[in-house]
Amino acid sequence: MHELSVTESILEISLRHANKANAKRVTNLYLVIGQLASIVDDSVQFYWDIVSKGTIADGATLHFRRLPAKLACLDCKHQYSLGDNGFSCPECKSDHVKVIAGDEFFMEAIDVEN
């Protein structure tokens, strides 16, 4: 569990961008988390309420957009999301596949008030 240090980074990035825009308050944060990024939304939310206290982002709402892991079959070229039936290609059942997305973890945007 490293959500505390992650949440501190989220605060630092949002405050830096808000200050650059001369904002008085940060009201919303939009975060994108890939399925393979091993970040727990609830823990980030828990720490957020603590670390943002007393800053201009105090009380801001965190929005999490989850991106599914994407795989590509190297045999039939089919692209698909990680499902319940493991990693194998749902089309041709091949195990010769490659993970092409899912470890993203970034801040997309913030809403601020002047």
Added chain:
Amino acid sequence: MTRNILVVEKILSANDRLAAENRAIFDVAGIKAFNLMASPGAGKTSLIEQTIKRLLPVMKLAVIDGDIATNIDADRAAAAGAIAVQINTGGECHLDAIMINSALKQMNLHGIEVVIVENVGNLVCPASFQLGTHKSVLIASIPEGDDKPYKYPGMYRGVDALVINKIDLLPYVPFNMEYFRKGVEILNLGLATFPLSCKTGEGLDSWIQWINSIAKA
């Protein structure tokens, strides 16, 4: 008035910047650095001991040891003959670039060719934090079971080499090597893999050759 500001910044960008600084410190000193990650008990420290023993006659090595509370691992590395620095993370589940940076600042890097970083035993968090090392290595071990690539895809995905330790236990525990390797293949096609036993010494030669080839590159 509410405004939307486009950010698009990686959350761990501060860590990544410091990792780049660490990389520069290694490069200037002519050092190749390896980040060893594994679950607790997979044999990180044993592999480090064996590696020191075999490489010490030909090169100067240092070990940076990450641990939540003790000096046990650094003491073992020092006993084996390497320069060893202990980082106690105070409960943190992983090493990050800041910790490596402060460790490097207290080390005399002169003449060192290889730095081995022993990360905190954990198959989740260390994968997310770049340290600035040249190669990331995962040590799996037979008693952990053959399903680990499927359960910890993030870790298996991000490494440059895989050691499969404790192969001497294969006759005694259920472990389907084909199933294990299939999972690895999907996550990390063509990954350099070293099945070995730190206890019997089997397979250690290819691992040492790999370290050596990177150190001399």
